[in-house]
Amino acid sequence: MTEEAAPPLELRGISKSFGGVAALRDVDFVLRRGEIHGLVGENGAGKSTLMKIIAGLHSQYDGRMAIDGKPVHFRSPREALAAGIGMVHQELSVVPDLTVAENVYLGQQPTRGGIVDWRAMMEGARRHLASLGIEVDPGARMGSLAIGLQQLIELARVLFSGARIVILDEPTSALSPPEVQRLFEVLRGVRASGRSIVFISHFLDDVLAISDTVTIFRNGRLIATEAAATIDKGWLIQRMIGRGHEELEGSYTGAIALNSKPDAAVVLGVRGLGAGRAFADVSLDVRAGEVLGIYGFMGCGLIELARTLFGKLRADAGTMAIDGKALRPRSTAEACRAGIAFVPESRRSMLFHAEPVYRNMSISVLGRIGRLLLRPSVEKEIARRHVQSLSIRPPTVETLLGSLSGGNQQKVALAKWLTWPPKVLVLSEPTRGMDVGAKEDVVRIVKGLREQGMGVVVLSTEPETVLSLADRIVVMKKGRIVREFAGETVSKDQLLEAA
């Protein structure tokens, strides 16, 4: 790159704080023409805040921003879009009931005499998608397509609306490896056309594979910007967390030894379990004092399996047994009584944000504290114990849950099952979206539960999560168990290969 032209996007001295807490401090950031720029950092490091400023979602900040050398200050996403900046969020904003073509043309359908010109729209969408290397019937209903394809079409829509700079937030988190490869091909095509891409991700392998340049954020500061070809994952992790981190890193780069316990008693036995089209013929044994990891790609039936074990979804085939006693839970309350506990993948769907911490912890055990009447002093006492042993911050039980950070909320979600430990704990994506420190805490808590003799099931689409927690691993593929790893060593490659 020479300096014949001003860069498409340039930020100088950007600072932003929320209620006195600095989220960004004096950040300089330059995006070049035809560049894929990776952005990494732990949660809360400042990368999302910076992108929200660029995309016009935050209009109050200090510092200067320029597009093609011209100073700008966006007050809304609409202004940012008009200046050529588009964003693809992790949660897709496609309209599932409309066709692919309508989604591409969203808000700007071609018309003839005031009537939507369907033929022009279908043809235009087909041409535009083909130019990006996306083969899909423009008349197909969006909701009927795989999530990876929907994402590509949303990217196509953003480009079609004139974006020359596209910000992708965690684009690979829901994709299988082939889908990731297809996304990368499309992104390389976009880059070749001279447009620029910001690629935000926790998946460092993906960032290194696709980016030309990588920028690292930590505590609101830009730590380094380097050419991707000159650095590796260990180098990135070190700068992201600001200290050596061999322990966790070691647990998933090489092969790790599994520690299954074939002699321990089976607490949860599952035989031939199936539910609709989600999964079929699943047989598992969960033993006391053992963490069973279940790994698979997004959409392989993991999420449905977890919900079926906890009685939220109804199985239509197979049997379950707790301590050898048959169980067919028709409600979560029934599963709970039988000794199964569940922490779902979304914090939003398992916590009460407007309620204090202690009520979030006591909800599952109120019946044990008092049959009819509440006993708030006992609730608070129990909560205080958990807050202390899990080092939850701030260390008070009256704080409203919504004001805690994500990692601390996750600890509260776990804590609600720790007072009277269940026989089996089912964890779905226990570390998703968490920073490295919080992940370590969760690993420590789960290992502590295993020591107490609980049977733990960890279901995850992230191989690192399964590898760092499990004593035995089964791999699910398209709703069926395809491989089991026990009493041997296993590496991330082997998992990915099996799935």
Place this chain on the structure above:
Amino acid sequence: MTAMTAFLRNQMRIIAPFATLIVLVVFFSLTSRSFVSLDNAANILTQISVTGIIAVGLTFVILCAEIDLSVAAIANVTGIAVAYFTLQEGYVNIANVPLPGVAAILLAVLGCFLLGMVNAAGITLIGIPSFIMTLAMMQIGAGISALLVRGQIAYAVPDLVSLLGAGRVAGIPCLVMVAAAFLLAGHLVLTYTRFGRYVYMVGGNREAAEYAGVNVKLVLGAVIVISAVCSGVAGMLGVAHFGSAQQNEFDGYLLDAIAAVVVGGTSLFGGRGGIGNTIIGLLILGVLNNGLDHIQIDSFLKILIRGLILLAALIINVYVQKVRDSA
């Protein structure tokens, strides 16, 4: 933010409706000579008592982020039923079934309980949205009422109902005491029992409650049945209070009860509010309805004024919620 302002923000849900009430009382005290008197205060309390009993059950339902549109219809059916099973004067032309007073009361209560069970079954077992299910029950209730009285009016009710609905003890209307007892019981259940906590949690985040092992369907079914039984009791005492049992007698009470709960500050989205809010809401409605009769204005204008003041109260409440949520 200091602890004091944080405390105030948290209490805004009760402070704003309370301020509305104070403003109304001050306004009517200044504009009317007859408004401020012990007799009139007793009048207001009597006027809001029937609505109050209905509103207790409705508070449970709305805290769960559901709605019950059948409360007035169930009140009407139950009121008519208790008269139907009571011996009427000779000139009342209804083919009724006279029974002893206790039996009549038990049958009437059983009736509203069963209607509540039908509501609960439709909502939790079949999965019909409460808005639609209770809309259907509203029609069903009206239909049963029509069949029982066939356009006639019944007057006699069992002595116990008559005492509680129209009698006085030590100069205080029994109806007011019954309403106060219901409100107090509702408050105690919501605040101090496990079931009450579940009601708030189910309203606050239904999915999270389910994942915590709470039997959400049981809680929802229970609040719907509670609402029906409260409505039934209000219906019986209302018939005694009005001195007659007839079709469409309670039609105004559906909106009054909803308004009392919501104007008081209980969130229509569930999880926040309580009986304390409902009491304030009831007093606001009572003062408003009563006060407008004490000032010299066009009686046709009163309906419009009432609507506008309710709208203002609701706007204040939504605004307060935003202030609180932005904390």
